Amino acid sequence: MEKKEKIVQALQEKAVNGKITCSEARKIAEELGVSPREVGNMCDELKIKIWACELGCF
Secondary structure (H helix, E strand, C coil): CCHHHHHHHHHHHHCECCEEEHHHHHHHHHHHCCCHHHHHHHHHHHCCEEECCCCCCC
16 A cells, blocks of 8 residues: 555544544654654645644644
């Protein structure tokens, strides 16, 4: 599975009502070995809103 596909799959599994928390997004990035920015960009593409942002990463 391609890196992008893994990010998409992880986001779709974790997102609830089109939203994901900052900590969940950062955890996905860490688990997949990608930058938080890559996860954030994919959230934008998938129209998934990141909320409860803790560090201003997204």
